[in-house]
Amino acid sequence: xxxxxxxxxxxxxxxxxxxxxxxxxxxxxxxxxxxxxxxxxxxxxxxxxxxxxxxxxxxxxxxxxxxxxxxxxxxxxxxxxxxxxxxxxxxxxxxxxxxxxxxxxxxxxxxxxxxxxxxxxxxxxxxxxxxxxxxxxxxxxxxxxxxxxxxxxxxxxxxxxxxxxxxxxxxxxxxxxxxxxxxxxxxxxxxxxxxxxxxxxxxxxxxxxxxxxxxxxxxxxxxxxxxxxxxxxxxxxxxxxxxxxxxxxxxxxxxxxxxxxxxxxxxxxxxxxxxxxxxxxxxxxxxxxxxxxxxxxxxxxxxxxxxxxxxxxxxxxxxxxxxxxxxxxxxxxxxxxxxxxxxxxxxxxxxxxxxxxxxxxxx
Amino acid sequence: xxxxxxxxxxxxxxxxxxxxxxxxxxxxxxxxxxxxxxxxxxxxxxxxxxxxxxxxxxxxxxxxxxxxxxxxxxxxxxxxxxxxxxxxxxxxxxxxxxxxxxxxxxxxxxxxxxxxxxxxxxxxxxxxxxxxxxxxxxxxxxxxxxxxxxxxxxxxxxxxxxxxxxxxxxxxxxxxxxxxxxxxxxxxxxxxxxxxxxxxxxxxxxxxxxxxxxxxxxxxxxxxxxxxxxxxxxxxxxxxxxxxxxxxxxxxxxxxxxxxxxxxxxxxxxxxxxxxxxxxxxxxxxxxxxxxxxxxxxxxxxxxxxxxxxxxxxxxxxxxxxxxxxxxxxxxxxxxxxxxxxxxxxxxxxxxxxxxxxxxxxx
Numbered sequence: 001x002x003x004x005x006x007x008x009x010x011x012x013x014x015x016x017x018x019x020x021x022x023x024x025x026x027x028x029x030x031x032x033x034x035x036x037x038x039x040x041x042x043x044x045x046x047x048x049x050x051x052x053x054x055x056x057x058x059x060x061x062x063x064x065x066x067x068x069x070x071x072x073x074x075x076x077x078x079x080x081x082x083x084x085x086x087x088x089x090x091x092x093x094x095x096x097x098x099x100x101x102x103x104x105x106x107x108x109x110x111x112x113x114x115x116x117x118x119x120x121x122x123x124x125x126x127x128x129x130x131x132x133x134x135x136x137x138x139x140x141x142x143x144x145x146x147x148x149x150x151x152x153x154x155x156x157x158x159x160x161x162x163x164x165x166x167x168x169x170x171x172x173x174x175x176x177x178x179x180x181x182x183x184x185x186x187x188x189x190x191x192x193x194x195x196x197x198x199x200x201x202x203x204x205x206x207x208x209x210x211x212x213x214x215x216x217x218x219x220x221x222x223x224x225x226x227x228x229x230x231x232x233x234x235x236x237x238x239x240x241x242x243x244x245x246x247x248x249x250x251x252x253x254x255x256x257x258x259x260x261x262x263x264x265x266x267x268x269x270x271x272x273x274x275x276x277x278x279x280x281x282x283x284x285x286x287x288x289x290x291x292x293x294x295x296x297x298x299x300x301x302x303x304x305x306x307x308x309x310x311x312x313x314x315x316x317x318x319x320x321x322x323x324x325x326x327x328x329x330x331x332x333x334x335x336x337x338x339x340x341x342x343x344x345x346x347x348x349x350x351x352x353x354x355x356x357x358x359x360x361x362x363x
Numbered sequence: 364x365x366x367x368x369x370x371x372x373x374x375x376x377x378x379x380x381x382x383x384x385x386x387x388x389x390x391x392x393x394x395x396x397x398x399x400x401x402x403x404x405x406x407x408x409x410x411x412x413x414x415x416x417x418x419x420x421x422x423x424x425x426x427x428x429x430x431x432x433x434x435x436x437x438x439x440x441x442x443x444x445x446x447x448x449x450x451x452x453x454x455x456x457x458x459x460x461x462x463x464x465x466x467x468x469x470x471x472x473x474x475x476x477x478x479x480x481x482x483x484x485x486x487x488x489x490x491x492x493x494x495x496x497x498x499x500x501x502x503x504x505x506x507x508x509x510x511x512x513x514x515x516x517x518x519x520x521x522x523x524x525x526x527x528x529x530x531x532x533x534x535x536x537x538x539x540x541x542x543x544x545x546x547x548x549x550x551x552x553x554x555x556x557x558x559x560x561x562x563x564x565x566x567x568x569x570x571x572x573x574x575x576x577x578x579x580x581x582x583x584x585x586x587x588x589x590x591x592x593x594x595x596x597x598x599x600x601x602x603x604x605x606x607x608x609x610x611x612x613x614x615x616x617x618x619x620x621x622x623x624x625x626x627x628x629x630x631x632x633x634x635x636x637x638x639x640x641x642x643x644x645x646x647x648x649x650x651x652x653x654x655x656x657x658x659x660x661x662x663x664x665x666x667x668x669x670x671x672x673x674x675x676x677x678x679x680x681x682x683x684x685x686x687x688x689x690x691x692x693x694x695x696x697x698x699x700x701x702x703x704x705x706x707x708x709x710x711x712x713x714x715x716x717x718x719x720x721x722x723x724x725x726x
Binding site for chain 1: 364367372373376381386389391397400404409411415421422423424427430456463467470471489491492547585589598600602605606607614616617618619620623
């Protein structure tokens with residue numbers, strides 16, 4: 001929509017300049033193979049359905065009451081699963097909201113927050129939203145984070161690990177070095193994809209007063225539809241996040257989302273089994289794609305980042321779409337010849353590979 | 364928790380100064396009569412449960428997918444019920460989030476936003492959060508808004524109507540005058556309680572390019588547990604809210620909340636019948652309290668604001684609590700001898716009146 005200058009007078013001046021985040025499409029088409037937003041191909045634990053059914057008994061009478069603004073039962077469930085105390089947990093309406101609060105709570109400093117040139121594209125949006133100074137640190141030529149590049153004055157550091165959309169993980173030893181290098185600044189490790197094979201920094205939380213780890217139930221717990229994210233850190237950092245949250249929205253997580261997420265954290269065997277399934281399918285898919293002359297970055301996520309040795313990524317993405325397969329293409333410097341492809345079930349991955357075979361034979 | 368100065372170094376400087384909102388308690392005690400947070404005493408429409416059950420079929424497979432970031436089916440359902448076009452609707456994670464986005468989208472101006480001294484206590488918190496200039500306009504001696512007091516340079520106006528915690532409604536004709544008085548500023552009418560007998564300003568949206576109406580499903584639709592609020596305005600104002608929202612959190616409303624809210628908006632007879640029940644119970648409660656020497660402000664909300672002719676409000680609140688009845692008491696200038704009491708069912712109101720009789724006989 002175009003808004004006339006005359007009507008723009010109602011907008012706050014700085015909002016006129018905002019450039020919002022653009023989420024991956026959620027097309028409403030049947031029979032589409034949707035490999036573009038890194039959702040889990042498996043449903044959540046059956047315990048989640050049981051917990052939700054329980055909330056709906058007695059005419060859903062419970063829905064008329066506000067949820068617990070602190071979501072304490074959810075914090076307890078996460079704490080148990082993560083083997084940490086509940087006062088080390090902050091919860092929010094998806095990890096996007098948690099990250100927004102992180103930018104407000106820690107990164108409004110005189111020095112710039114550092115993040116890499118190729119990473120979650122919401123970080124520059126939050127920075128603009130909260131008027132945060134930023135400095136972009138390029139990944140090295142192998143699309144890896146080199147923590148030596150971060151040795152400079154800063155107002156905080158945020159790293160996605162495994163990184164998105166590259167899928168490459170940073171070893172825990174490197175993260176620990178980073179924490180030691182910057183003892184007076186908050187270092188945030190955004191672990192949206194960590195459960196698919198990378199090393200989590202949660203084990204370092206007890207030892208580093210400057211570490212915030214951010215995770216989500218949207219990927220490894222198949223709850224993207226319910227919007228529950230969380231942060232793990234020492235209590236003096238959690239308190240900053242609570243202060244921000246309670247100055248913005250007291251009740252961000254609804255009763256059904258709380259009940260569902262609790263049930264998910266309580267079913268560890270289902271969680272582990274289904275993460276392993278995705279990891280196995282990923283390795284099989286990578287092998288299949290290499291046969292078709294795709295180069296694939298080493299992935300520890302539930303997606304891969306790949307380029308073909310001969311065919312252009314944007315052309316492949318278009319032709320896949322014609323076959324009803326949607327993958328994510330970023331028309332951005334350095335990565336404009338790559339595709340980000342979510343790991344599906346083995347059957348779905350086979351359909352992707354068959355479609356690609358088809359396309360590559362006819363170009 | 365006390366945080367040492369040394370650990371405070373990690374917080375953004377301006378977050379160290381924030382004074383968060385304090386929501387009404389959500390005590391986890393059985394048999395408590397909870398008349399402190401203006402929840403509806405009736406459950407949501409049975410259609411809500413049906414819609415949620417449908418989402419849970421097939422192992423809740425649908426929860427693994429992100430919700431529609433635009434929640435378009437919900438916007439359509441609200442538009443139908445409100446008899447307005449869907450491009451006039453913005454939805455958020457409870458009206459608290461909608462209000463936060465409103466402060467960012469419209470009120471970061473050089474001149475101060477105006478609101479009354481006695482009103483929703485989250486407004487000063489949002490103002491601090493977004494560094495908004497503010498000017499507080501006292502209610503008149505009858506606790507009413509006098510719109511002539513708002514005739515001064517401003518960066519926007521926000522009015523709760525009916526006002527909280529006073530329960531008094533401003534007539535639509537006065538709101539229309541306000542809109543005409545300030546054609547270059549956004550006027551927000553926060554109608555959280557409008558469905559219990561006040562006149563909604565939604566009928567003015569088509570005629571005023573500076574009007575934003577904010578409503579919620581938490582009170583009149585018995586969905587406080589699910590966090591769905593919305594704003595109604597012309598598209599050039601909705602666009603500002605979408606810009607802010609998409610710079611903060613793309614998917615604020617989850618799939619279950621969307622499905623439940625849609626079902627609620629589609630069941631107009633249930634909605635009307637239960638609003639009327641609350642209104643009838645309110646009038647009966649007011650009559651009963653007047654017999655006990657309570658003065659009650661004229662209420663158009665699902666709560667009343669009352670003071671006793673002889674006994675102190677804080678003492679009454681304490682003694683009610685001893686009897687397992689919780690009401691809201693604000694220890695603030697001008698209103699520190701009032702109680703805000705949510706309307707319950709007739710049975711619940713009778714328990715309240717009986718408790719008060721008991722208390723008044725023994726003091």
